[in-house]
Amino acid sequence: MNRLLKTRELWLALAILAVLVLVTIRFPRFAQPGNLLTIFNDTSILMMLALGQMAVILTRSIDLSMASNLALTGMIVAMVNAAFPMIPIPLLIAASVAIGAGLGAFNGVLVWKLDIPPIVVTLGTLTIYRGLVFVISGGAWVNAAQMSPDFIQLQRGSFLGLPILSWFAIVVAALVYVLMTRTPQGRAFYAIGVNPTASVYTGINVGQTKFWAFVLSGAISGLCGYLWISRYVIASVEVASGYELTIIAACVIGGVSIAGGIGTVAGALLGALFLGVVNNALPVIGVSPFWQMAISGAAILIAVVLNARGETRKGRVILKRAEA
Amino acid sequence: MTEPILTLTGISKSFPGVRALHEVALELYPGQVTALIGENGAGKSTLVKVMTGIYQPDAGEIRVRGQVVNLPTAHSASAAGITAIHQETVLFDDLTVAENIYLGHAPKTRFGLIDWQTMRREAQLTLDSMAAGIDAGMPLKELGIAKKHLVAVARALSVDAQVVIMDEPTAALSQKEIEELYVLVDLLKQDGKAILFISHKFDEIYRIADRYTVFRDGEMVGKGMIADTPQGEVVRMMVGRSVDQIFPKRETAIGEPVLAVDGLSHPTEFEDIAFAVRKGEILGFYGLVGAGRSEVMQAVFGMTPVSAGTITLEGRAIAPRSPADAVEAGIVYVPEERGKQGVITGEPIFKNVSLPSLGKTSRSGFLRMAEEFKLSRTYTGRLDLRASSLSQNVSTLSGGNQQKVVIAKWLATLPKVIILDEPTKGIDIGSKAAVHEFMGELVAQGLSVIMVSSELPEILGMSDRIVVMRDGLVVDTLDNDGLAPETLVRLAAGIVEDAA
Numbered sequence: 001m002n003r004l005l006k007t008r009e010l011w012l013a014l015a016i017l018a019v020l021v022l023v024t025i026r027f028p029r030f031a032q033p034g035n036l037l038t039i040f041n042d043t044s045i046l047m048m049l050a051l052g053q054m055a056v057i058l059t060r061s062i063d064l065s066m067a068s069n070l071a072l073t074g075m076i077v078a079m080v081n082a083a084f085p086m087i088p089i090p091l092l093i094a095a096s097v098a099i100g101a102g103l104g105a106f107n108g109v110l111v112w113k114l115d116i117p118p119i120v121v122t123l124g125t126l127t128i129y130r131g132l133v134f135v136i137s138g139g140a141w142v143n144a145a146q147m148s149p150d151f152i153q154l155q156r157g158s159f160l161g162l163p164i165l166s167w168f169a170i171v172v173a174a175l176v177y178v179l180m181t182r183t184p185q186g187r188a189f190y191a192i193g194v195n196p197t198a199s200v201y202t203g204i205n206v207g208q209t210k211f212w213a214f215v216l217s218g219a220i221s222g223l224c225g226y227l228w229i230s231r232y233v234i235a236s237v238e239v240a241s242g243y244e245l246t247i248i249a250a251c252v253i254g255g256v257s258i259a260g261g262i263g264t265v266a267g268a269l270l271g272a273l274f275l276g277v278v279n280n281a282l283p284v285i286g287v288s289p290f291w292q293m294a295i296s297g298a299a300i301l302i303a304v305v306l307n308a309r310g311e312t313r314k315g316r317v318i319l320k321r322a323e324a
Numbered sequence: 325m326t327e328p329i330l331t332l333t334g335i336s337k338s339f340p341g342v343r344a345l346h347e348v349a350l351e352l353y354p355g356q357v358t359a360l361i362g363e364n365g366a367g368k369s370t371l372v373k374v375m376t377g378i379y380q381p382d383a384g385e386i387r388v389r390g391q392v393v394n395l396p397t398a399h400s401a402s403a404a405g406i407t408a409i410h411q412e413t414v415l416f417d418d419l420t421v422a423e424n425i426y427l428g429h430a431p432k433t434r435f436g437l438i439d440w441q442t443m444r445r446e447a448q449l450t451l452d453s454m455a456a457g458i459d460a461g462m463p464l465k466e467l468g469i470a471k472k473h474l475v476a477v478a479r480a481l482s483v484d485a486q487v488v489i490m491d492e493p494t495a496a497l498s499q500k501e502i503e504e505l506y507v508l509v510d511l512l513k514q515d516g517k518a519i520l521f522i523s524h525k526f527d528e529i530y531r532i533a534d535r536y537t538v539f540r541d542g543e544m545v546g547k548g549m550i551a552d553t554p555q556g557e558v559v560r561m562m563v564g565r566s567v568d569q570i571f572p573k574r575e576t577a578i579g580e581p582v583l584a585v586d587g588l589s590h591p592t593e594f595e596d597i598a599f600a601v602r603k604g605e606i607l608g609f610y611g612l613v614g615a616g617r618s619e620v621m622q623a624v625f626g627m628t629p630v631s632a633g634t635i636t637l638e639g640r641a642i643a644p645r646s647p648a649d650a651v652e653a654g655i656v657y658v659p660e661e662r663g664k665q666g667v668i669t670g671e672p673i674f675k676n677v678s679l680p681s682l683g684k685t686s687r688s689g690f691l692r693m694a695e696e697f698k699l700s701r702t703y704t705g706r707l708d709l710r711a712s713s714l715s716q717n718v719s720t721l722s723g724g725n726q727q728k729v730v731i732a733k734w735l736a737t738l739p740k741v742i743i744l745d746e747p748t749k750g751i752d753i754g755s756k757a758a759v760h761e762f763m764g765e766l767v768a769q770g771l772s773v774i775m776v777s778s779e780l781p782e783i784l785g786m787s788d789r790i791v792v793m794r795d796g797l798v799v800d801t802l803d804n805d806g807l808a809p810e811t812l813v814r815l816a817a818g819i820v821e822d823a824a
Contacts, residue, residue, distance in 0.1 A: 182691050184682035191679060194670045200627070201657065201665045202679050202733070203648040261670060 008255045012270040019277050026285040043276025044169035045224050050250040050272040051176045052220035055213045057251055058193045060260030061118035066221045067243035068129035069103045073225030075133045078142040078235035085148035096226040097219050104218015108211035134237050142235040152230050177265040189213060193261030250275050253303040328353050329518040330487050335384030337370055344370040348544045350537055352487055352518035359529040360522045361562055362539035368522055372489055376408050377401035405486035409476040409493055417465035422447035424464050425479045450478045470501035477508050488512055489520045498612035506532055526555055538562050579603030582772045583741045588633030593619040594796035601772045608787030609776040611816045616796040617776045621743045625657040626650040651680055654740035658730050666730040669719035673711055674700040676718055676729050681736045703732035708758055724755020743774045780809045792816055
């Protein structure tokens with residue numbers, strides 16, 4: 001199975017490379033290292049969000065509220081910053097992670113204690129969190145002039161030649177990788193996704209495990225709330241509206257199985273990167289936005305077909321799938 | 325001699341790395357029951373899937389009444405008159421009995437719509453002809469597993485199937501329900517159907533089969549008439565060696581009570597349950613399916629909340645509210661349904677074994693896979709698990725080996741009490757003997773074993789004492805000392821000592 005996943009990730013990497021090559025043929029300066037780093041930096045937020053979503057999807061759940069969580073947390077820290085510019089930015093970042101985790105925990109508690117299907121819970125909180133953005137801001141924007149210079153500049157700085165934002169993505173990816181592959185909690189995410197019943201009989205608390213997945217996706221959403229606002233220097237009700245679907249798309253393209261239990265950090269990152277390349281590179285060669293959407297959509301379908309084939313090759317028979 | 329209805333010749337089927345079937349042949353005759361015998365992994369299920377259009381054979385021929393047929397889909401198989409009744413019935417809980425019987429071939433009105441009245445009437449006629457005592461208008465989910473089997477048989481009759489495949493139909497049935505099934509098989513025989521009967525139980529095979537075909541490692545190794553063949557010879561063909569169905573004799577010193585349960589009650593499933601299992605003892609739980617045995621065990625394991633009662637482990641009162649609590653206290657449970665409740669299919673062996681012991685194999689919250697492999701090697705080795713490597717996916721293992729993985733997983737947690745729920749249900753004779761032998765070793769090491777089983781030879785062969793349950797109550801607790809099987813069956817079924 002691992003070998004299969006690796007080849008799937010390899011194919012995805014090749015697909016990304018193919019897009020890059022195609023664009024470079026038309027526009028030679030595109031492939032310069034600086035430009036590639038820019039694309040990576042532009043995709044950093046999506047990569048982090050995809051990792052959070054992956055943890056949730058692994059447990060046979062889904063988090064539709066990530067983008068709303070991001071917008072709400074972003075609005076809160078932006079308003080705090082506007083009102084109290086003396087609060088140090090690292091503290092604000094920590095606060096955004098905590099607020100996001102709290103909003104994720106709310107999803108998690110509803111899923112765990114009340115046993116409501118995750119899609120319903122997060123469909124509700126998607127609207128609630130988005131509504132709260134309006135409630136706390138009164139519909140007003142927080143713009144660049146109101147934000148402190150540190151608030152805007154921190155993630156633009158660079159370290160070892162990479163923007164700080166990219167470093168955020170690298171660190172989050174490393175942490176999630178360790179969590180997924182090197183801790184009992186990570187093992188539990190996979191186990192309850194593959195077979196929740198047997199997991200219960202093994203002494204794993206399925207509801208609690210889902211809860212932690214939601215806390216993780218919430219914490220990442222919160223962090224990305226700060227990063228998003230400081231990057232685009234505008235906090236409004238419309239921030240990242242509809243972005244939850246892009247996050248899920250990145251996961252699916254990256255080979256994360258919507259049925260749960262299957263997915264890797266590398267896959268989710270490549271899935272996000274693929275969307276990043278498509279959305280950043282195609283405008284360069286004058287491909288219309290419609291075609292960008294069509295290409296993203298086709299990528300999702302191709303990924304799903306490949307995943308389905310990969311899973312049947314593993315020896316799952318038709319009947320079992322029909323019974324499940 | 326009559327001609328076979330269905331003839332398979334030279335059927336081969338391979339999966340990556342596995343040769344499931346190699347040039348096997350099978351004939352099914354009208355009005356006769358052919359038993360398909362073989363250890364788990366011998367290729368029986370694969371053959372059934374080939375016959376029902378779910379798998380395509382790599383080579384070989386399928387003839388129905390002499391005509392070569394192609395079965396590219398499940399639908400084409402049923403159109404060719406082949407139908408299967410599975411171990412776990414493939415029916416729809418939320419539909420009515422009549423809808424289940426006629427799903428896919430419902431009678432139509434002249435406007436092409438479903439003729440509900442005719443369907444309901446025909447379904448009821450079929451059910452009545454079987455003396456099933458089922459109302460065709462009932463939702464299926466209100467029926468027990470045995471009645472669901474009857475519905476599956478009624479469905480087979482309604483599609484006018486010529487070939488009926490019964491894949492371990494009695495695995496989940498009680499003795500009384502099995503008797504009813506035999507009557508049905510006779511009914512199908514009289515109707516001239518050709519029946520393929522797959523079972524691990526020899527008494528059953530010798531009771532109802534006319535012919536047999538034996539598979540071993542994907543090849544056909546023998547066939548003939550049941551009446552002409554002694555059991556020992558069939559067993560020899562099946563395992564390639566002769567196996568004594570003798571339970572391992574062991575001498576253990578039985579000590580103090582380890583786990584004591586008193587007055588345990590549940591609002592609907594069981595009431596006032598009391599039993600104690602002692603150190604080094606195997607306590608058997610016998611009863612009909614639905615007597616509440618598994619439910620009691622699940623309550624002891626913390627899966628089901630109880631309304632009253634106490635559980636005492638080594639003199640200390642415990643109240644496990646989750647399986648994690650129970651495992652922590654030293655009680656583990658090997659559930660009945662291996663595939664659904666036991667193994668995490670799709671994950672490798674070592675991850676399955678280490679899953680409840682990750683706290684032990686990790687250091688400061690980080691997994692150490694070398695330790696996990698060591699743990700898995702130790703415990704699977706003791707059970708003689710057959711696998712190419714510990715990284716092998718458990719879904720590729722046979723039922724018997726999957727059961728060993730589940731047991732190894734629990735042994736690694738160093739439990740005090742191990743509860744085995746139907747530990748050998750549906751696994752082959754070789755693995756069965758291994759599990760039985762291992763149970764003997766467990767108690768020799770001072771563990772306490774609770775074994776829920778519906779198989780009389782197993783209960784009588786393995787238990788030191790036997791608790792008999794009926795309708796959610798403990799009927800009696802007996803010392804297993806020259807106990808007659810009839811006594812147990814009587815107690816379990818609630819038959820009062822009759823004059824004859």
